[in-house]
Amino acid sequence: MDVVLLLKALVLGVVEGLTEFLPVSSTGHLIIASQLLDFQDEKGKVFEIAIQTGAMLAIVWEYRARFAHALIGAASDPVARRFILNLVVAFIPAAVLGLAFGRFIKEHLFHAVPVAIAFIVGALIILAVERRERRPRIDNVDDMTWVDALKVGIAQAFALIPGTSRSGATIIGGMLFGLSRRTATEFSFFLAVPTLVAAGAYDLYKHRDLLSVADVPVFGVGFIAAFISAFACVRWLIRYIATHDFTIFAWYRIVFGMLVLVTAYTGMIVWSA
Numbered sequence: 001m002d003v004v005l006l007l008k009a010l011v012l013g014v015v016e017g018l019t020e021f022l023p024v025s026s027t028g029h030l031i032i033a034s035q036l037l038d039f040q041d042e043k044g045k046v047f048e049i050a051i052q053t054g055a056m057l058a059i060v061w062e063y064r065a066r067f068a069h070a071l072i073g074a075a076s077d078p079v080a081r082r083f084i085l086n087l088v089v090a091f092i093p094a095a096v097l098g099l100a101f102g103r104f105i106k107e108h109l110f111h112a113v114p115v116a117i118a119f120i121v122g123a124l125i126i127l128a129v130e131r132r133e134r135r136p137r138i139d140n141v142d143d144m145t146w147v148d149a150l151k152v153g154i155a156q157a158f159a160l161i162p163g164t165s166r167s168g169a170t171i172i173g174g175m176l177f178g179l180s181r182r183t184a185t186e187f188s189f190f191l192a193v194p195t196l197v198a199a200g201a202y203d204l205y206k207h208r209d210l211l212s213v214a215d216v217p218v219f220g221v222g223f224i225a226a227f228i229s230a231f232a233c234v235r236w237l238i239r240y241i242a243t244h245d246f247t248i249f250a251w252y253r254i255v256f257g258m259l260v261l262v263t264a265y266t267g268m269i270v271w272s273a
Helices: 001-018 024-034 042-062 064-073 076-110 111-130 148-159 166-176 181-206 212-239 247-266
Strands: none
Touching: 001 024, 001 042, 001 212, 001 247, 024 042, 024 111, 042 064, 042 181, 042 212, 064 076, 064 111, 076 148, 076 181, 111 247, 148 166, 148 181, 166 181, 181 212, 181 247
16 A cells, blocks of 8 residues: 555645635645646546535535435425525526536646635726625525526636635625625525535546555545535634635635746746646
8 A cells, every 4th residue: 555645635635625615616626736746647537526525515514404304305495495495496507618618728738826815806896896885785595596596506616727726706796785694605605515516526437447446544634624624624614704704715826826937937846737
């Protein structure tokens, strides 16, 4: 068993878990971390499915009562039906645009410099939104209409650009469209489930020939690390936003993006495409 490979899997699992639900872009962090750790082969794409699944299941476990109620009550409870409908509606824009432009995006934007630029641009948007005076009109996910969900879904589609952040796009987009900070954050969590399941299933089908029983330990370490770190992060974030805004994440994005750009410009790190 390759101990170094297991350590790389552990690090990447933690990176995924800590960044998937914060407005800092898990994809951007994984692109950069994978290059630094030299974990960029074709099998690495399948590994990313494993760790994203681990992070997603942390949401399912944390909100298991909510998801169970929605599934069981869908036949008789209009609130449960609206919750499911909203997730479906919000999922559609990113799914359609991802299928249409996914190949182009991966060929041209999945490397460090475009990611760094997206980090900085996203940070400026977060700062602008947080400085606006606003009065939320929706304080509960159950009060959202399908139109509200569609708006958040359109915002999520911008996260197809690596470095933008799926969570950042949905949370900040939701706040722009009238959701309270907590409501936007929780809906972003819920929307992650169908989004990551669909993306994972699609990538798994494309790369199914790369699967091997020998990779189970590596995938298992990454999966568990992502689950635990994501679970801890989600619980922390809900407490954090009760008394704080997202400004600190914007400044982190700026520092992180500038660091990547400086290292690329000076040649300190040769970031590959």
